[in-house]
Amino acid sequence: MIRLLAAAGLVVSSLAAANAQTPVKDWPQRNVTMILPLGPGSGVDITTRLLADKLSAKWGKPVVVENRPGGDAIVAINAFVSANDDHTFLMAPTSTFTAHPLLHQKLPYQQDDLVPIARATNTIIAIGVPASLGVNTLADFVKLAKEKPGQLNYAGTTGAVDFVVSGWLKDAKIDVPKIPYKDGVQALNDLAENRIQIYGAAYAIMRPQVASGKVKVLAVMNTQRVPALPDIPTAKEAGFDSLSLDGLVGLFGSKKMSPELRDRIAADVIEAASDPDVIKKLTPMGQVVRPGPAAEFAAEIDAQRKRIAESAKLAAGK
Template sequence: MAFVTHLGRRTTFAAALALSTLAFASHSVAQDAASWPTKPIRLIVPYTPGGSTDIVSRTVFEAVSKRLGQPVVIENKPGANSTIGVAQTSRAPADGYNFVSVLAAYTVNMSLYKKLPYQPGDFVAVSHVADLPMFLFTSNKLPVKNAKELAEYGKKNPLNYASSGTGASAHMIGARFAQENQLNAQHVPYNGSAPILADLMSGQVDMLFDPLLVPMPHAKTGKIKVLAVASKQRWPNEPDVPTMEEAGFPGFIMNSWVGILAPKGTPQPIVDKLSKTIAQAVQSPEVKTKLTQLGFGGVGSTPADFQKLIDQDSAMYKGVITKANVSLD
């Protein structure tokens, strides 16, 4: 009995010591978050300089840098559909000074590749920074006036749809539109926007889901048509363009987006602090104006809400990719 009592005391002491250690560690992390950052932050952008992801990341993190009082060093690591830069971040120290900017393509890649140099569990979500609404453009050669007429036409006639490459947002949205409406539609991948627009205007390409920045001026001059936008709400600067839901396609919401991830193990108080700072930055008038000019809508979500978006899009894109039998391996 004495032995049992002694063991119980030892166990109680060990438990108390563990709790004390945990409390000290939690207090230390909280203190670190309060003083964070004390040195420059590194943000990897897994795309080329000057692209939309790069510009949005620089625009937002310039404002973040001012609020945190430390420089944000942006490193462009393009290649392999963004997987090179993302993989590099997965191997970086989880010290609160390493982050990566990703597009919706991050969730596409989970099903597009059979083998990735990282796993989704290698990261923690930080913030859904901004949405990129995707508009439906068509050639003037098509005898259609709206998205519903396009779907009806495509059930009886062959169509093709363009994108900037296999697995791109335009590819996935076009594939889903074709699948859900049982269209006879062929995907045509391109390298860059210029040849896509030239072929769309000439009628070599029938339709395209794309951000408004490049194609919209041509729609304004009547060289192509804009039929709808695949977002939840109409774009403020284009109030006459209906959403896909308004055009007769319930539940067809497929924005591209930009978000921030951190290596797994990054202290949650630091993740939360950066998330709140990003939200403040994207909702500031100066950043909001710049994002709107680029065709983006600022969001600035909590880490939990961003993880929910990642999970939802991963499941949705998996279904699209499986049906389309697409793979880059």
Template sequence: MISMLQKHHQTKFSRGLLSFSLLALFTTSPSIVYSQTDTYPNRAITMTLPMAAGGTSDLVARMLAPALNEEFGQTVIIENRPGANGAIGEEFFSRAKPDGYNIMLESTSIATNPWMSKQTYDARKDFIPVILMASVPLVLVVNEKVPAKNLAEFIELAKKQPGKISYSSWGNGSIGHFAGESFKISAKVDILHVPYKSTAQSISDALAGQVNSVFPTLPLAIQHLKSGKIRALAVLSAKRSPMAPEIPTTAELGYPGLEIETWFGFFLPAKTPDAIVQKVYQVASKVIQRPEIKAKLEEQGFRMINSPPAEFAKYYQAEIARYGKIVKEANLKDAD
């Protein structure tokens, strides 16, 4: 009888303890999550940059870093992880902890890579688009020795020598590669693609005359136009850039559909708490709206955007689909 009573009390005690434990779990868990996000960040943040030093992404990252340090109240460490048009850095970032201490600054390449390389991650699902900050148009430039003074002459030259005129890019699947292929489709010409491992290399060989042309971002082109070693034929956009109003657009030259720009935004790993996503968005948005930073970016030809997470996510998925259509139309493969 005593034994049965003991078992009865033990059972009631166990049930009571379980109920208390569950109650404690459900009542304390939200506060635990809250405290983790409320104190974010409390240590250094790594900014993964899937591109090499010297490119436009690197330029943007180093322009924003000091202000990000101030707004976060923590050091933001830039870590370049270049290779395979950003796919190496993206793969690394896809395995990062979703705690907000690793953010990625990426460009349009993240939307082209799914179509041009075999990936161990899913670019559509493994990243959270946080903020679309700005974009900048690409520009067609040719080496000084190319006997074409304008876009019409360049197209005529290319048609007379199919497969002979070359253009460089910073890798298969890069936005420079897609600009070249889009140009081939629009102008109905056959020009040779020569891929390099970095933006700096692709521009360097265009300057040296190893390749005939290249499609860099406008800020990078401007740096070299004054040397006289390259000549700008057209900005791949609908409107002329205030940074270089003398360069005509592809739209006004008869190719309104040939508009290629590269955009820049921050991403976080999938499953990052929404409170942290919003925090990073608020900080980044505040930084790019600083008058001195906004002025610097606009002076270099950037168009400010500042899209929040939901809006950026929709745009990002549309961009992936858009470049998929170009891949199909141009019959592109990884080796192209």
């Protein structure tokens, strides 16, 4: 009995040690892991790997990037939440999860399991149409859609962008049926061939078809004009604020992490993202490098959640 109690005590002590907060001055004590809900080669993947190299050099420990795509980002979020330690992080576009409450009746995680640490970039979200459609502005598209009710289609992919585009179509009072897609690349191919007449997606995946002259970008959904696309207006500038949505990308940490450690990591991420070499490499990838602290990031996430909820109500005719 004594031996059993001693063994149990060792197990409890080991678990307590594993769950103890690492002192800020001693962190990191082992490899750091950043989990992504997207696959290799995506803009967020490239961003994370560039930051991981900078942070590894600063922290003196390897920063490992794990791609966990699938399951509407829930696979990656589950892996992050299950780790529940101060050496495992989630690096993600917020649009991968801010629409979750509207899409899933029950989620395996709580909203406060994802603690914002730092904003890294804004993904450019573009509204594209077939070049052959012959429209040059969002107003032109709305006019054409009113002239041809029910004859133009839009590509819908599950998530935040889909809710916002659907809400905008209702707000603009135009009848543009939704064609659902699971694969954004296939949607883009159909857009280029004028089988679909409007689509909202990351500019990074739209860019090859834009370069080929088959797709024309009418606006960006981002709330601020994008320096890399100086001639493209924001949706708000084009007169359609209900189509606005920022592609926020940032780092999230565990609830067990101390505020002091979160602040230190945020400062290091902001410093790494501000490196001119990182900015030079990410700009062509459709990322606007815009590092920021946790408070700013959290406020923007809350605003995004509200925008998506408003758009969902518009789309439902409420």
